[in-house]
Structures are given as structure tokens and as C-alpha cells.
Amino acid sequence: QGAGVSVVGNISAGNQGHAFVFYNRGLIEGGIQREFLSENLSDPSIANGATTIPIIHVPMKEFSGNVGYASAVGLKIQYHLQNATHSQRSLFADSQFWNNKLGIALHYAQNLTLRNLTVTQYPGVQNSDGIQPNLITGNIAYEYLKVSGYDRGITLPSWGNNVVNGGSFSNNYDLVVP
DSSP states (O other): OOSOSEEESOEEESOSSEEEEEEOSOOEETTEEOEEEGGGSSSGGGGTTOSEEEGGGOOOSEEESOEEESSSEEEEEEEESTTOSSOOOEEEESOEEESOSEEEEEEEEEEEEEESOEEEOOTTOTTOEEEEEOTTOEEEEEESOEEESSSEEEEOOSBSOOEEESOEEESSEEEEOO
């Protein structure tokens, strides 16, 4: 439960729910919300000398070379770097998500870079989204993505500094700006 891990070269298919999901809130045990040891961070300086850091503020170590298909959602990132007190970003790269009703869900996620991802499904699925934020999502970089076959390719967050850099899009609506 958290992002301080490496997820590399995995295949997840045919899930009723999510192919990959990162739910980044600390588990509550005995009334205490668990935190992440700063010594296990890739860059411990982001903890500003503290021995632990809230799990919601832990950047992803690595997410690359993964494939998620034939699931309800290809990738869900929830409660990730929301209101973090440091400037680190998380990178989700070089992965494929195909034939999922929702390609990527970004809920309460901030300071992410999505790079070289393929998000696709067969055309004609009504009311479908390639990449969907919620109202709290922001500061997302979309770099060289391939998004196709959805009703809405990328719905951009409604706040923050969100950038689409390059890419290939073939959807009913490629970029939706609320």
C-alpha cells in the first residue's frame, strides 16, 4: 500500500477491477496511520530530516515495461503525491494498457509524468475514457503518449500545470479541456 516500489516487466490481464492499482494512503492499524521509512526513499532528503514520511508523499521508484489489458481499468493511481511538501515527481513509463474500459484513472494524483504509454481499445465503445482525472488531480505531464479508440482520449485536469508533449491520438475527442 504505497508507491515506494519498483514495478517492472509485469503482465496483468482479465481483471474484473484494475490491472494495476496504486492506492497510496497509509494503512491504519491500531488507530495509527502507517508511514514510509525515509531511509528507504530513493532520495531521503525529501523527508527534510524526518525518519518517516506520509505514504501519500512517497514517489514511485519505477514503473516501466508493464502491460495491463482486458480489465475494467488498466492503471489506477490514487492519493499519490497529493499536496506533497517536496518537488519530486513520479514517472510511469514505457507501458501498454489495451482493451480496458478505462485506460488510466488519476484520482487525487499530483506531480506525475506519464511517458511513452500506449492506451488503446477497439473503437466504438461508448462513454469510454483513455485517461481520466478527478477534480483534485493536477500537475500532470503527458509525454509521447499513444491514445486511441476511446470516446475521450485524455481529459485534462481542471487545475495545475498540465502539459501534453507530443503523442499520437485517434479518439472521438482526443483532448478534452474542462
